[in-house]
Amino acid sequence: MATEGMRLDDLARAAGVATTTLRLYRSRGLLPPPRLEGRTGYYDDGHLARLALIARLQDQGFSLAGIGRLLATWQEGRGLADLVGVEHELGALLGGAAEVVLTAAGLAERFPPDALTPEVLARAVDLRLVEPTADGRFRVPDRRFLDTGAVLVALGVPVTVVLDEWAHLRRVTDGIARRFVAVFEDHLVPVDLDAPDAGELATTLARLRQAAGQVVAAALDASIARVGARRLERLVPGAGG
Numbered sequence: 001m002a003t004e005g006m007r008l009d010d011l012a013r014a015a016g017v018a019t020t021t022l023r024l025y026r027s028r029g030l031l032p033p034p035r036l037e038g039r040t041g042y043y044d045d046g047h048l049a050r051l052a053l054i055a056r057l058q059d060q061g062f063s064l065a066g067i068g069r070l071l072a073t074w075q076e077g078r079g080l081a082d083l084v085g086v087e088h089e090l091g092a093l094l095g096g097a098a099e100v101v102l103t104a105a106g107l108a109e110r111f112p113p114d115a116l117t118p119e120v121l122a123r124a125v126d127l128r129l130v131e132p133t134a135d136g137r138f139r140v141p142d143r144r145f146l147d148t149g150a151v152l153v154a155l156g157v158p159v160t161v162v163l164d165e166w167a168h169l170r171r172v173t174d175g176i177a178r179r180f181v182a183v184f185e186d187h188l189v190p191v192d193l194d195a196p197d198a199g200e201l202a203t204t205l206a207r208l209r210q211a212a213g214q215v216v217a218a219a220l221d222a223s224i225a226r227v228g229a230r231r232l233e234r235l236v237p238g239a240g241g
Contacts, residue, residue, distance in 0.1 A: 002237055008034075011043040013135065014101055015051040022051075028068055052099055075173040107138050110150045115159050123163050125169075126162050173216075180212045 012019045025031040034041030050071075057067045107130070108116045124130045129149075131139045131188055140146045145166070152162050188204050 006041070006043045006047075008041065011047055011051075014133075014137075015048055024064075025051075026106065028064055030064065030068055030071060039230060048101055049099060054190065100140045101137055101145065102140065103137050105142075110146065111153050111159065115153055120159050120163070124159075127167060127217065128165075140196065176212075176216060181209060184208055 006014060008019055010024060010237050012022055015022075021171065026033070031047060031054075031089075034043045036042075056065055057070070058064075062070070069125070102110075121130070124187060125132065131141065133139050149159075149162050152158055184205055188208065189201065
């Protein structure tokens with residue numbers, strides 16, 4: 001059974017929290033209500049993602065009241081800049097993307113039949129794209145990798161090639177990250193303070209991370225357009241004109 005039909009106890013086990021904690025979150029409006037079928041409520045991946053976000057914010061030191069205000073503003077469609085101290089909160093939000101937890105069958109059905117062999121799945125685990133859970137399911141820390149990988153495979157790219165490219169891409173992005181962190185250390189960390197404020201540094205690094213992501217995405221988009229156009233012109237003369 002996929003995570004689209006979890007009862008409260010199932011959700012508590014999947015998220016690693018007590019059912020009393022979930023009821024507290026519900027009473028404070030932090031957790032959306034379940035889908036009702038008769039008198040039974042069912043939770044899904046969205047509730048798991050919300051619980052993961054709450055946990056990250058609590059790790060950053062936010063109170064439940066502060067998390068409630070943040071989520072309320074976010075859900076109402078206003079920008080996060082409407083919140084007081086938004087930089088700190090934005091830094092926490094940038095700490096991770098939505099995760100998803102799936103059964104083996106639920107993971108396999110995202111891909112063509114027989115695409116996820118035991119060897120492929122083992123390599124995906126080794127690359128930390130998926131993580132086995134104690135109850136036999138699989139946690140995908142960032143569902144963007146799952147969604148993008150499924151699209152590439154659906155286009156006809158073999159799963160093994162997708163994993164090869166991810167391994168190479170991670171090496172490249174690690175190099176890019178080191179350069180941006182060097183910029184942070186060389187130009188943004190105060191040199192005249194014995195003990196810089198950790199909160200301010202985290203805020204600055206979060207802003208740099210957001211800017212870096214936008215720059216890298218723009219640069220990659222331009223490069224694919226430029227290199228792709230040249231390749232298309234060689235394959236189909238006149239296509240680039």
